[in-house]
Amino acid sequence: MEKITIKDVAKHANISASTVSQYLNGRYNYMSEATRQRIEESIKLLGYHPNYMARNLKNRTTKTIGIIVSNILHHFAVTLTREIENYCDRDGYNLIICNADDDPDKEQKYIDGLLEKQVDGLIIMPTTENTMLYQQLEKRGFPVVFVDRNISTVGIPSFKLDNHQAIEQAISYLSEKNVRMYQYVGVSDAMNLTPRVERMEAFNSIIGEEVEKKTITAPTNDLYDTIVAEFDIVRGCGVVIANDFALMTFLKYVDTHNIDLVEDIHIVSIDDIPLAEVYRPNISTIAQPIKDIAEAAYTTVMNKAEGSEYTRPEHFAGKLIRR
Amino acid sequence: MEKITIKDVAKHANISASTVSQYLNGRYNYMSEATRQRIEESIKLLGYHPNYMARNLKNRTTKTIGIIVSNILHHFAVTLTREIENYCDRDGYNLIICNADDDPDKEQKYIDGLLEKQVDGLIIMPTTENTMLYQQLEKRGFPVVFVDRNISTVGIPSFKLDNHQAIEQAISYLSEKNVRMYQYVGVSDAMNLTPRVERMEAFNSIIGEEVEKKTITAPTNDLYDTIVAEFDIVRGCGVVIANDFALMTFLKYVDTHNIDLVEDIHIVSIDDIPLAEVYRPNISTIAQPIKDIAEAAYTTVMNKAEGSEYTRPEHFAGKLIRR
DNA sequence: TTATATAAATAAAACGTTTTATTTCTTTTA
DNA sequence: TAAAAGAAATAAAACGTTTTATTTATATAA
Numbered sequence: 034m035e036k037i038t039i040k041d042v043a044k045h046a047n048i049s050a051s052t053v054s055q056y057l058n059g060r061y062n063y064m065s066e067a068t069r070q071r072i073e074e075s076i077k078l079l080g081y082h083p084n085y086m087a088r089n090l091k092n093r094t095t096k097t098i099g100i101i102v103s104n105i106l107h108h109f110a111v112t113l114t115r116e117i118e119n120y121c122d123r124d125g126y127n128l129i130i131c132n133a134d135d136d137p138d139k140e141q142k143y144i145d146g147l148l149e150k151q152v153d154g155l156i157i158m159p160t161t162e163n164t165m166l167y168q169q170l171e172k173r174g175f176p177v178v179f180v181d182r183n184i185s186t187v188g189i190p191s192f193k194l195d196n197h198q199a200i201e202q203a204i205s206y207l208s209e210k211n212v213r214m215y216q217y218v219g220v221s222d223a224m225n226l227t228p229r230v231e232r233m234e235a236f237n238s239i240i241g242e243e244v245e246k247k248t249i250t251a252p253t254n255d256l257y258d259t260i261v262a263e264f265d266i267v268r269g270c271g272v273v274i275a276n277d278f279a280l281m282t283f284l285k286y287v288d289t290h291n292i293d294l295v296e297d298i299h300i301v302s303i304d305d306i307p308l309a310e311v312y313r314p315n316i317s318t319i320a321q322p323i324k325d326i327a328e329a330a331y332t333t334v335m336n337k338a339e340g341s342e343y344t345r346p347e348h349f350a351g352k353l354i355r356r
Numbered sequence: 357m358e359k360i361t362i363k364d365v366a367k368h369a370n371i372s373a374s375t376v377s378q379y380l381n382g383r384y385n386y387m388s389e390a391t392r393q394r395i396e397e398s399i400k401l402l403g404y405h406p407n408y409m410a411r412n413l414k415n416r417t418t419k420t421i422g423i424i425v426s427n428i429l430h431h432f433a434v435t436l437t438r439e440i441e442n443y444c445d446r447d448g449y450n451l452i453i454c455n456a457d458d459d460p461d462k463e464q465k466y467i468d469g470l471l472e473k474q475v476d477g478l479i480i481m482p483t484t485e486n487t488m489l490y491q492q493l494e495k496r497g498f499p500v501v502f503v504d505r506n507i508s509t510v511g512i513p514s515f516k517l518d519n520h521q522a523i524e525q526a527i528s529y530l531s532e533k534n535v536r537m538y539q540y541v542g543v544s545d546a547m548n549l550t551p552r553v554e555r556m557e558a559f560n561s562i563i564g565e566e567v568e569k570k571t572i573t574a575p576t577n578d579l580y581d582t583i584v585a586e587f588d589i590v591r592g593c594g595v596v597i598a599n600d601f602a603l604m605t606f607l608k609y610v611d612t613h614n615i616d617l618v619e620d621i622h623i624v625s626i627d628d629i630p631l632a633e634v635y636r637p638n639i640s641t642i643a644q645p646i647k648d649i650a651e652a653a654y655t656t657v658m659n660k661a662e663g664s665e666y667t668r669p670e671h672f673a674g675k676l677i678r679r
Numbered sequence: 680t681t682a683t684a685t686a687a688a689t690a691a692a693a694c695g696t697t698t699t700a701t702t703t704c705t706t707t708t709a
Numbered sequence: 710t711a712a713a714a715g716a717a718a719t720a721a722a723a724c725g726t727t728t729t730a731t732t733t734a735t736a737t738a739a
Contacts, residue, residue: 087725090694284634311607410695413724
């Protein structure tokens with residue numbers, strides 16, 4: 034694996050390395066048309082590719098950003114990643130992806146590692162336990178934004194769904210069906226993660242005291258059993274499902290307990306996963322504003338990286354998809 | 357964003373940069389216990405993080421690999437990525453993710469870019485059009501492997517499902533149901549991609565002449581309409597569905613045409629997507645050997661990067677999941 | 680012509696590390 | 710107590726670029 038460097042090109046084109054460098058950086062008026070062409074040819078002939086690592090040492094930019102998600106297998110996370118990767122592609126950036134699995138230690142390790150690799154920015158779905166670290170990043174002025182979750186003690190912007198409004202839409206949709214009682218199914222908020230907390234709070238605050246309601250939450254692994262134990266199969270009840278994972282778990286329950294989603298109960302779920310439009314019956318959902326979040330997060334990080342301040346709204350409305 | 361370098365640490369600990377470097381690389385017997393501790397403290401105090409870019413310039417290693425997938429939104433791609441990221445995490449590597457969207461130009465751009473960034477290895481779901489580029493990589497001895505698809509004109513190993521065996525399992529499963537006629541639904545193989553070609557060929561070769569069969573394929577965007585136009589709703593027929601995308605499309609068709617998947621037809625699909633176990637009725641699938649593929653691909657790339665040759669089988673059996 | 684401006688090209692320092700060869704200091708051995 | 714050996718530390722070159730200041734060559738103006 035012989036490495037071809039700028040010196041090889043210089044020698045081949047019979048010119049100094051400095052001039053080749055100027056060429057590489059598009060400053061063509063530093064050389065004659067003739068040498069310009071010679072350099073061009075030499076580069077092609079030798080199959081030269083500049084070494085980004087060396088370049089960065091002077092440049093202080095790696096054209097790389099990192100994203101830390103809790104789990105790329107989640108629909109929201111992967112779709113968001115996809116969108117962000119698209120922007121990166123457009124701008125000649127690369128995206129390093131990391132699964133922190135909601136483990137603060139892993140998250141810290143990843144942040145440290147990405148900083149060592151001199152990424153130009155960071156997009157994080159944060160755990161709640163590394164506030165010190167976030168504060169440091171903020172103080173250093175490092176380009177970083179949060180998505181999906183916010184940490185109130187840190188001034189880092191967080192782009193996410195307007196959870197209150199989303200739950201409001203869900204409930205209003207169910208109310209059209211003359212629902213007489215509401216149930217909420219979701220992963221428990223033991224870790225204090227924004228979406229879980231906000232959605233549950235919204236559910237409780239929006240439904241008035243006069244209407245019967247019930248919330249069913251549990252840690253990921255216990256959710257199925259908890260549903261089995263606590264869900265009330267009441268004809269004409271409406272169910273708000275907090276996210277895609279809860280929906281899958283709930284549908285498993287529906288399947289094993291032979292519940293009829295047309296006659297018995299009405300459901301609506303946050304996260305518009307593909308399953309929703311093929312499941313029978315089709316499932317109404319609140320689609321997250323993933324494109325908005327991706328655009329805002331990416332643009333904000335990039336602007337911070339360039340030193341310019343740029344302000345986007347931080348909350349975006351979900352969209353009810355009636356099916 | 358004041359950068360703290362090895363020199364700052366050296367000054368703070370009252371020692372030369374060389375010794376700090378030795379410390380960083382764990383060669384503690386090059387210094388006294390006392391200085392060792394001083395360095396340790398200084399590093400912590402100053403919050404020093406070594407600059408990987410500079411380090412790489414000497415080291416020739418970035419502890420970063422790249423993965424180029426056709427589309428991260430596909431179940432197979434994202435699950436594989438997740439698994440590989442897991443291995444990366446274990447070994448202190450980072451993973452750069454790129455969506456080539458089956459566009460050869462984009463693929464080439466990504467490969468070039470990742471090489472410039474000096475990634476230590478590459479895992480690629482290749483398009484069929486960049487054979488020259490692959491050959492170059494191979495000749496250079498660059499650590500690269502393919503997944504899901506293989507390119508016969510290049511000696512780069514490709515780790516993937518044993519498609520023939522998978523289709524065999526699918527057909528054998530359907531035959532248990534006393535199916536009298538078989539249909540195959542998949543994305544067309546216009547781009548000559550291995551899975552599409554091999555699965556279709558297997559379907560055609562395994563089902564003998566005496567049994568009625570029909571293949572329905574079309575480009576992604578036309579598949580739904582093609583199914584509507586060509587699928588034969590024959591009671592007691594068996595349908596082999598080529599992948600998750602085709603399955604979703606087919607289920608949409610099932611939904612709009614009110615087909616009963618218990619009474620009317622039997623289906624089995626490659627790619628064990630989560631939907632399969634909540635859909636009613638549950639759908640039998642062939643799960644891809646994703647863990648095997650991830651392990652083989654990752655280990656092979658890493659071994660190549662270390663200069664050691666390491667051989668893994670390239671085809672792995674799928675697993676029929678009866679539901 | 681000479682002086683001046685411009686164009687073309689280069690040398691050298693810098694970026695933050697690692698590594699090799701060398702120096703300085705301390706201990707051991709004869 | 711001198712010589713040899715070993716331990717601790719350092720200086721300097723190297724990695725592959727970019728950039729600034731400088732040089733050389735060429736064209737233009739006085």
